[in-house]
Amino acid sequence: xxxxxxxxxxxxxxxxxxxxxxxxxxxxxxxxxxxxxxxxxxxxxxxxxxxxxxxxxxxxxxxxxxxxxxxxxxxxxxxxxxxxxxxxxxxxxxxxxxxxxxxxxxxxxxxxxxxxxxxxxxxxxxxxxxxxxxxxxxxxxxxxxxxxxxxxxxxxxxxxxxxxxxxxxxxxxxxxxxxxxxxxxxxxxxxxxxxxxxxxxxxxxxxxxxxxxxxxxxxxxxxxxxxxxxxxxxxxxxxxxxxxxxxxxxxxxxxxxxxxxxxxxxxxxxxxxxxxxxxxxxxxxxxxxxxxxxxxxxxxxxxxxxxxxxxxxxxxxxxxxxxxxxxxxxxxxxxxxxxxxxxxxxxxxxxxxxxxxxxxxxxxxxxxxxxxxxxxxxxxxxxxxxxxxxxxxxxxxxxxxxxxxxxxxxxxxxxxxxxxxxxxxxxxxxxxxxxxx
Amino acid sequence: xxxxxxxxxxxxxxxxxxxxxxxxxxxxxxxxxxxxxxxxxxxxxxxxxxxxxxxxxxxxxxxxxxxxxxxxxxxxxxxxxxxxxxxxxxxxxxxxxxxxxxxxxxxxxxxxxxxxxxxxxxxxxxxxxxxxxxxxxxxxxxxxxxxxxxxxxxxxxxxxxxxxxxxxxxxxxxxxxxxxxxxxxxxxxxxxxxxxxxxxxxxxxxxxxxxxxxxxxxxxxxxxxxxxxxxxxxxxxxxxxxxxxxxxxxxxxxxxxxxxxxxxxxxxxxxxxxxxxxxxxxxxxxxxxxxxxxxxxxxxxxxxxxxxxxx
Numbered sequence: 001x002x003x004x005x006x007x008x009x010x011x012x013x014x015x016x017x018x019x020x021x022x023x024x025x026x027x028x029x030x031x032x033x034x035x036x037x038x039x040x041x042x043x044x045x046x047x048x049x050x051x052x053x054x055x056x057x058x059x060x061x062x063x064x065x066x067x068x069x070x071x072x073x074x075x076x077x078x079x080x081x082x083x084x085x086x087x088x089x090x091x092x093x094x095x096x097x098x099x100x101x102x103x104x105x106x107x108x109x110x111x112x113x114x115x116x117x118x119x120x121x122x123x124x125x126x127x128x129x130x131x132x133x134x135x136x137x138x139x140x141x142x143x144x145x146x147x148x149x150x151x152x153x154x155x156x157x158x159x160x161x162x163x164x165x166x167x168x169x170x171x172x173x174x175x176x177x178x179x180x181x182x183x184x185x186x187x188x189x190x191x192x193x194x195x196x197x198x199x200x201x202x203x204x205x206x207x208x209x210x211x212x213x214x215x216x217x218x219x220x221x222x223x224x225x226x227x228x229x230x231x232x233x234x235x236x237x238x239x240x241x242x243x244x245x246x247x248x249x250x251x252x253x254x255x256x257x258x259x260x261x262x263x264x265x266x267x268x269x270x271x272x273x274x275x276x277x278x279x280x281x282x283x284x285x286x287x288x289x290x291x292x293x294x295x296x297x298x299x300x301x302x303x304x305x306x307x308x309x310x311x312x313x314x315x316x317x318x319x320x321x322x323x324x325x326x327x328x329x330x331x332x333x334x335x336x337x338x339x340x341x342x343x344x345x346x347x348x349x350x351x352x353x354x355x356x357x358x359x360x361x362x363x364x365x366x367x368x369x370x371x372x373x374x375x376x377x378x379x380x381x382x383x384x385x386x387x388x389x390x391x392x393x394x395x396x397x398x399x400x401x402x403x404x405x406x407x408x409x410x411x412x413x414x415x416x417x418x419x420x421x422x423x424x425x426x427x428x429x430x431x432x433x434x435x436x437x
Numbered sequence: 438x439x440x441x442x443x444x445x446x447x448x449x450x451x452x453x454x455x456x457x458x459x460x461x462x463x464x465x466x467x468x469x470x471x472x473x474x475x476x477x478x479x480x481x482x483x484x485x486x487x488x489x490x491x492x493x494x495x496x497x498x499x500x501x502x503x504x505x506x507x508x509x510x511x512x513x514x515x516x517x518x519x520x521x522x523x524x525x526x527x528x529x530x531x532x533x534x535x536x537x538x539x540x541x542x543x544x545x546x547x548x549x550x551x552x553x554x555x556x557x558x559x560x561x562x563x564x565x566x567x568x569x570x571x572x573x574x575x576x577x578x579x580x581x582x583x584x585x586x587x588x589x590x591x592x593x594x595x596x597x598x599x600x601x602x603x604x605x606x607x608x609x610x611x612x613x614x615x616x617x618x619x620x621x622x623x624x625x626x627x628x629x630x631x632x633x634x635x636x637x638x639x640x641x642x643x644x645x646x647x648x649x650x651x652x653x654x655x656x657x658x659x660x661x662x663x664x665x666x667x668x669x670x671x672x673x674x675x676x677x678x679x680x681x682x683x684x685x686x687x688x689x690x691x692x693x694x695x696x697x698x699x700x701x702x703x704x705x706x707x708x709x710x711x712x713x714x715x716x717x718x719x720x721x722x723x724x725x726x727x728x729x730x731x732x733x734x735x736x737x738x739x740x741x742x743x744x745x746x747x748x
Contacts, residue, residue, distance in 0.1 A: 085711065085712065086711040089711070089714060111714060115497065194586070202606075202695070203605065203691075203692060203694060203695075204691070204692045204693055204694020204695055204696070204697070205692035205694075206692075206712075255585060255586050256585055256603045256606065257584075257585035257586075257603035257604070257605055257606040258603070258605050258606045258694065258695055263584075263586075267586070272586075397712050397713055397714075398713050401708065401712065401713070404692075404694070405694070405696060405697055408694040408695040408696050409695065409696035409697075411606075411695070412606055412607055412608065412694070412695030412696055412698075413607075414607075414608060414695055414696035414698065415696060420696075431713075
């Protein structure tokens with residue numbers, strides 16, 4: 001009898017045990033404890049950086065120096081560029097504080113600041129320090145009068161041109177206007193041998209709106225007014241799109257298809273392109289023989305204008321997660337990473353423009369830096385100083401979507417310039433109104 | 438009295454025992470399936486109900502942002518957005534075309550593999566290779582294959598004297614790249630399921646039909662196809678849900694462009710939620726998405742099952 005009773009209950013007990021084993025761990029207080037534990041120690045902070053970014057790698061290498069100077073251990077978590085916004089946003093919404101410091105892309109700084117995900121840094125930065133940053137650089141981390149992030153890189157698109165091809169084509173100076181740019185691109189193009197004068201981007205992705213935004217500013221306009229309200233349906237934007245269309249489709253001075261940043265950069269490094277507008281990071285790649293076929297055959301110059309030789313400034317910064325349990329340590333990291341000493345090291349190591357006046361002048365006078373590199377850094381700095389930044393509004397990510405769609409519509413000839421611009425204006429206006437509610 | 442008591446003694450355990458055993462069995466069954474049910478509730482039912490609840494609210498992501506019940510307002514906002522309509526129409530178009538192509542090509546390849554004798558095993562292995570490759574990796578490879586300047590596809594076309602189009606530069610060519618990439622990824626599954634179905638059909642039926650004077654088409658449409666209905670149903674239901682979720686190839690190959698011409702529900706949803714941080718709108722899109730996929734999958738299932746039963 002007992003035997004039979006036992007046999008009857010065994011599967012029942014087994015099932016109960018399996019259920020409990022599967023369900024209970026979810027209720028365990030140790031679930032997700034690794035993050036909490038690492039954060040409970042104020043001598044240790046976690047910094048979210050962009051995976052594969054040379055700047056992220058630089059700060060990772062400098063980590064031990066920070067620990068030595070402050071006694072605070074620092075752990076770097078790399079996040080792919082495309083997932084950074086999503087990953088950091090998820091962390092901020094959950095207020096888990098898994099990251100103490102975020103690498104902040106200027107495009108989504110207003111969103112994070114407006115929702116209280118970033119700690120205000122006004123009290124952390126001294127007046128002396130503030131005055132050492134270029135005003136336009138500090139502006140990139142400022143939202144509604146408060147400072148939320150400190151930039152380690154403020155940069156924009158500058159002109160890279162092939163000195164050898166220019167010489168062959170009898171072009172003596174880099175172009176300073178759109179008309180010169182289009183004419184030079186035409187002269188440099190030899191499609192049969194696979195060489196094109198330039199590359200015009202047109203693919204609908206997260207990056208291609210940047211040349212359009214810059215071109216709108218070069219034409220003396222902008223995509224938004226001082227309050228961030230969209231002003232896309234304007235002659236300046238239309239002329240920018242018409243110019244891009246002319247070079248790509250009429251002159252055929254750019255490889256066919258809808259090009260993107262990767263194609264543009266790759267084709268220039270492969271020696272197939274006469275000139276492009278590109279970010280400062282390309283400079284160190286282009287002079288590296290292991291990655292470039294144009295070593296010693298290129299130079300940089302201010303972007304061409306119509307008539308303004310400007311380009312939109314974009315910044316990469318560090319900001320403190322408002323949910324971080326190590327606020328003081330995180331603030332120390334942000335001020336250390338953007339100090340004159342670290343920024344000078346970064347600028348020298350990677351030929352990047354620096355947002356601090358003291359470091360820019362120190363590098364300009366530093367004879368240990370090659371003259372060509374100092375010249376290039378001078379161009380990067382001058383271009384940033386002459387330019388303004390993006391509209392710092394929470395609707396900006398939606399503006400970028402609308403611009404990417406407009407650009408790809410025009411370049412694929414799916415829409416006319418007028419129709420694409422009107423549609424984008426409508427979409428941006430609706431985004432602005434929703435965000436203002 | 439004694440007799441009655443004895444009868445009771447013998448009768449009570451006789452009726453109670455089966456009930457107790459049945460109850461125990463039922464309870465055991467419930468407890469054994471409880472982990473799976475708990476997992477389903479935690480990972481599917483609860484998130485779905487939560488998403489449905491979120492879709493009826495208005496809220497920001499700020500710590501102090503107020504939460505407000507807005508009824509169907511998010512749905513109205515989403516349904517009236519031209520981008521949503523574009524993404525929905527393009528998704529439906531993509532799903533219809535890809536399923537037809539997959540079935541036609543899958544049936545042809547399965548038939549070929551059934552007949553091929555030499556190297557049949559090797560061919561089956563080769564055909565299964567795409568199943569082992571992550572969709573995002575395959576999409577990257579196809580991006581290079583279709584590239585304008587250096588792509589293998591255009592090089593091949595030029596070699597035989599055909600014009601090399603700009604695959605990502607025009608809406609229809611861009612749609613073709615997405616379709617071809619997903620066809621390459623999905624075909625192995627379709628072929629293997631259909632091949633299993635075809636192999637299960639007795640060869641005697643085909644021989645008998647041939648003896649009776651049926652031609653190849655008649656054999657295919659009157660014998661093979663009706664008997665393949667269960668396999669086709671499996672392919673349709675699984676691939677339908679899969680095709681609706683298409684994301685990787687769109688994201689990698691075209692980014693939804695040009696001019697939103699390859700934007701699909703998944704890429705629209707991704708943009709709404711994670712680029713524009715519109716979580717209430719995203720929740721409404723998710724609910725609509727689930728309802729649409731559920732209704733279509735259910736319709737196909739009922740239609741084919743019904744016909745299958747009649748047959």
